[in-house]
Amino acid sequence: MSLHDGLRLAEMTETRGDVYSADCPCRDLLDVVANKWSALAIGALEDGPVRFGALQRRLEGVSPKVLTATLRRLEGFGLVHREVIPAVPLHVEYTLTDAGRSAIRPVFALREWAECNYQLAKAQAGTDAATAPDDRAAGR
Incomplete structure (x- = not known):
C-alpha cells in the first residue's frame, strides 16, 4: 500500500463508520x-405522510406497542418525523426525513430479495414444524 492509499484509507475511516468494529x-x-418492522415501516412511508392507524393496518401482524417502539426508534435516529396534527380528534402523521428517504433503496433491495427468496423461509418453517413435536416430546 502506498502512502497515498494509506491517507485515502485514513480519510475514509474518518468519514465512514466500520460496522465490523465493536464500538x-x-x-x-x-x-x-x-x-423487520423498521424495514417495512420505511417502505410504507415511502409515498408520503401516513397516520398511525393506517400504518398499523399496512404492516399486518404488528402490535401497537411494537409499532410505537419501532417508530420512536426510527425517529430517534432521525429517519422518521412525527407530526401531531391539531384536529378533532387529534392525530399523528409520520413521514420519512431526508435520511430516512436515503434508506429506501437499500431497504427496498433487502425486501425484494426476501420476497424473491421466500422459499428459504418456507423451507425453514417446514423444518421447524417437522421438528417441533419431536423437540417437545424430548422435553426440549
Whole structure:
C-alpha cells in the first residue's frame, strides 16, 4: 500500500463508520434499519405522510406497542418525523426525513430479495414444524 492509499484509507475511516468494529455507532443504525418492522415501516412511508392507524393496518401482524417502539426508534435516529396534527380528534402523521428517504433503496433491495427468496423461509418453517413435536416430546 502506498502512502497515498494509506491517507485515502485514513480519510475514509474518518468519514465512514466500520460496522465490523465493536464500538462503531453505525452498528446501531444498521440494527434499526435492518429490523423487520423498521424495514417495512420505511417502505410504507415511502409515498408520503401516513397516520398511525393506517400504518398499523399496512404492516399486518404488528402490535401497537411494537409499532410505537419501532417508530420512536426510527425517529430517534432521525429517519422518521412525527407530526401531531391539531384536529378533532387529534392525530399523528409520520413521514420519512431526508435520511430516512436515503434508506429506501437499500431497504427496498433487502425486501425484494426476501420476497424473491421466500422459499428459504418456507423451507425453514417446514423444518421447524417437522421438528417441533419431536423437540417437545424430548422435553426440549
